């Protein structure tokens with residue numbers, strides 16, 4: 001039986017007209033190419049481990065009472081009358097930098113997993129009366145509830161993808177209060193789930209911007225070489241606003257191409273352009289063309305490269321030519337500064353190190369990295385693997401978990417579909433084989449192909465052995481659904497000693513290109529010993545040497561991304577004086593010093609490049 005009070009509460013939830021969504025149902029394409037006002041900087045914060053600002057003392061969320069957003073609203077109060085009872089207040093509370101994780105900014109929050117409330121006050125004057133304004137978050141880990149001036153805008157789930165809310169009607173010229181509850185508690189049903197091997201950094205980890213657009217604006221666009229074509233650039237422009245049937249213009253001045261396309265009743269305008277001669281994007285020539293998209297007074301400029309990527313038998317073809325992917329895995333962390341990487345200079349530091357290794361490819365593990373990474377990869381000519389955070393053992397049977405994974409995949413594809421550098425969408429990492437798992441991944445792969453038929457699908461799979469102790473078998477039903485068979489293997493580290501590499505025989509029965517998405521072993525930078533001394537640079541060096549020789553014997557070997565560029569923080573790695581909270585498999589140490597294995601890999605890549613397999 002429901003109590004009277006519960007019924008009243010239910011009534012308010014159902015009839016208060018309170019509508020909030022994950023992200024307004026869409027994300028705005030290319031925010032940095034628009035009129036923005038940054039909300040980066042110092043935000044006041046309140047640590048709230050018991051979630052007092054979210055639940056009342058009967059543990060009913062304020063959002064479900066007659067005063068949605070009440071908790072956030074109370075926190076936003078200032079003590080003006082000395083007799084008034086106030087127990088929480090953003091006024092006089094300390095500040096955190098946004099973007100940035102809280103763990104690396106405040107010692108007390110180093111291991112914290114829970115809720116932190118953020119608040120930022122701002123004024124805003126629109127440039128034109130009829131314009132619309134959105135607040136856009138690059139990412140916040142993991143669950144965010146956003147309120148403006150005491151009104152709830154929405155809730156977003158997922159730590160690595162962008163979201164935005166329209167705030168046109170709530171905005172004031174002065175004294176706006178933007179409050180965000182960010183909660184990074186790990187949950188079984190979440191994506192990723194409770195068990196990972198990286199630091200669960202919490203906070204508003206990427207840029208926050210106000211974005212001002214005309215009443216009808218260009219919400220999204222896709223400009224790419226048409227699949228199967230070499231000279232046809234095709235795509236769509238999605239308008240948002242009342243003038244849905246308007247005409248949009250797409251221009252590529254350097255190619256002397258321009259076309260007008262009329263939008264349909266949903267605001268979508270499809271177009272196609274025939275070019276005479278395109279200078280194709282590739283690592284040796286990362287050519288980007290300025291592309292202008294306009295609709296009345298809304299013009300957006302992007303820099304877009306054109307290239308083809310496909311597989312043929314066991315080859316990966318970039319612009320029709322066979323390529324070998326000289327890669328490295330990267331976590332989104334700046335070991336030198338400490339904490340989550342987010343800025344363009346973080347991206348430069350990470351991708352410059354990859355370039356020093358003579359890489360032409362990076363695997364951005366294990367979740368979507370910041371947009372700065374893929375924009376810079378476009379400019380530097382580095383091919384990219386992007387990954388959905390479906391890691392190890394998520395709840396394959398849970399429909400909400402599937403919807404969550406699907407949403408995160410959809411959002412990263414929406415965000416990065418115009419980046420020439422991105423060639424692979426990865427569905428998952430090291431997931432245990434079962435029928436439900438395979439169906440889950442199969443469905444995700446279908447979503448990815450439907451959203452973007454021009455790129456390759458893969459996943460980091462696992463290997464196994466049967467009777468022969470020296471045989472390693474790659475056989476996973478999901479391999480049928482990918483374009484490139486990628487697998488992780490740790491022969492010589494978790495599986496025997498490095499000399500085992502010399503004996504292993506591979507059984508891989510797929511007529512597809514094969515890549516090794518991970519291999520490696522740990523070394524504490526500066527620790528020396530012989531090649532059998534665990535955690536020494538010499539052990540790791542020998543392991544790299546033997547592994548690369550072993551992998552080179554696989555006939556359809558078309559690329560590799562060893563684990564990993566830099567040492568990274570992980571709460572699973574607590575061995576005193578060696579790990580101390582760091583996974584030491586980096587070829588570069590936490591202080592930026594290269595380990596011996598770095599040079600083994602670099603030499604291997606130099607040789608591969610010389611051999612002509614680019």
Ligand code: GCB
Pocket residue numbers: 197366429430488518563583585
């Ligand atoms: C793996 C995982 C990666 C781990 C790595 C390790 O297979 O994909 O996330 O960090 O092994 O160091 O064991």
